Amino acid sequence: MYQFPNVLTPGDTIGIIAPASAAHRKNVRQGIEYLEKCGYKVKTAPNLTRGKFYIAGNDELRLKWLERFILDPEVKGIICVRGGYGLLRIIDKINYDKLKKVPPKMIVGYSDTTALQMALLSKLGWIGYTGPMVASDMGNNFDPYSEEWLWRVITAHPYPLELQNPQEEEIRVFRHGSATGVLVGGCLSMVTPLLGTMYMPDLKGAVLVIEDIGEKTYHLDKHLHILRLHGVFEQISGLLLGHFVKCFPKNPKRSFTMTDFLQDVLGDYDFPVITNLAYGHIRRRLTLPLGARIHIETDPVKLTIQKP
Numbered sequence: 001m002y003q004f005p006n007v008l009t010p011g012d013t014i015g016i017i018a019p020a021s022a023a024h025r026k027n028v029r030q031g032i033e034y035l036e037k038c039g040y041k042v043k044t045a046p047n048l049t050r051g052k053f054y055i056a057g058n059d060e061l062r063l064k065w066l067e068r069f070i071l072d073p074e075v076k077g078i079i080c081v082r083g084g085y086g087l088l089r090i091i092d093k094i095n096y097d098k099l100k101k102v103p104p105k106m107i108v109g110y111s112d113t114t115a116l117q118m119a120l121l122s123k124l125g126w127i128g129y130t131g132p133m134v135a136s137d138m139g140n141n142f143d144p145y146s147e148e149w150l151w152r153v154i155t156a157h158p159y160p161l162e163l164q165n166p167q168e169e170e171i172r173v174f175r176h177g178s179a180t181g182v183l184v185g186g187c188l189s190m191v192t193p194l195l196g197t198m199y200m201p202d203l204k205g206a207v208l209v210i211e212d213i214g215e216k217t218y219h220l221d222k223h224l225h226i227l228r229l230h231g232v233f234e235q236i237s238g239l240l241l242g243h244f245v246k247c248f249p250k251n252p253k254r255s256f257t258m259t260d261f262l263q264d265v266l267g268d269y270d271f272p273v274i275t276n277l278a279y280g281h282i283r284r285r286l287t288l289p290l291g292a293r294i295h296i297e298t299d300p301v302k303l304t305i306q307k308p
Contacts, residue, residue: 002125002182002291004308005077005106007155010039012076015069016134017045018056020112021084023135025049028081031139035079038151043069048081048135055086063090066116070105071098077154081134083111088190091119091199100124106154109133111213111281114186119199121184121291129154130186130279131287145284153287163286163303165278174262176298177272179238180306183294185209192223195230203235207294211242211280217255220247224265233265238272238296240303242279272296274303 008014014035016028028048035042045065047057056062069075104126107117110133117128131150132138145166152158165171184201185191188210194200212220227233241258249255262273274296279286293306 002121002127003104004127004157004289004292005104007157008040008077008106009155011041013041013043013074015043015045015072015075015078016048016081017065017069017078018048018051018081019062019066019090019116020056020080020086021054021082022047022049022051022056023082027135027139029139031081031134034138034142035134043072043075045069054084055089059090059093062086063093066090067095067099071102075105077106077108079134080107080109080113082136083109083113083133085112087112087115088193091115094119096123108150108154108287111187112190114190115194115199117186117290118184118191118194118201122199122201125291127289127291129287130290132285143283145278146287149285150287153289157308159292159305159307161305163277163305165276166284169278169284170276171274171301171303172276173298173301174259174273174275175266175271177238177270178295178297179207179272180293180295181205181207181237183207183209183288183290183292183305186211186290188212188220188223189215192226195226195232201291203232205237206235207238207240207296208232208236209240209242209277209279209288211244212247213245213281215244215247217248220244220258221256221261224261228265233267233269236271239274240277240279241273241275242277243282245281272298274298274301277303
């Protein structure tokens with residue numbers, strides 16, 4: 001149902017866009033240098049390092065360069081410069097009819113990019129890659145684990161592929177079981193605004209992956225109950241939780257925990273639930289193909305991206 005884009009090969013041209021917020025000039029420069037050292041040519045949008053307040057230029061500008069690089073046959077893949085905020089302002093303005101005339105194009109990013117990846121998956125069936133970005137990661141002491149997983153996934157279709165945390169970070173099981181479904185999701189606070197809109201992919205039988213950063217504890221509570229009220233937990237076949245960075249106080253006695261939240265919202269649902277996946281706003285992170293099929297086993301834990 002969903003289509004993988006062509007993989008990247010050294011010598012290809014990568015387009016760098018800022019569809020959300022702008023990035024620091026030093027990190028952008030270092031990220032571009034990194035890609036060039038890896039053997040890639042680079043095309044850049046003009047708004048990577050400047051904008052107004054929290055967005056990298058007005059909606060028309062950010063939309064223009066997003067569509068231009070997707071339609072540009074020379075650009076073989078697109079990597080966002082950073083996340084931030086801004087994509088919810090433009091996903092309803094994208095000319096999907098024009099974009100569907102070209103082959104699926106690889107788009108890499110996380111955080112705010114979740115909104116774009118879910119919209120392209122829903123409207124065009126394009127699998128997107130939730131993974132490291134140019135300034136946030138490549139230009140900021142790129143972690144070797146993250147680097148390895150990024151290139152493993154975007155330069156090949158290495159499926160079946162078993163997802164593996166860093167050796168000292170154990171994947172945990174909140175609820176046992178097995179499931180197979182399409183992997184959807186990303187940053188939780190970007191997923192919930194899309195529920196009930198045409199920009200959210202079909203969740204029936206899907207495996208939902210979520211993470212977030214900087215959300216107050218009661219905001220997380222709210223987002224999880226938004227999922228519940230929309231009937232998401234009645235539809236999905238499995239739930240994967242990455243890291244929730246700077247969302248809980250250091251002293252656990254001062255707040256509810258994620259375990260408390262899960263016990264509250266999951267009720268009597270029987271799908272498997274995995275926690276502590278190396279995914280999210282963290283330095284050591286997996287790159288995941290959103291829209292691919294994934295199989296979950298919990299005894300022992302095994303998460304496998306399946307062959308298309």
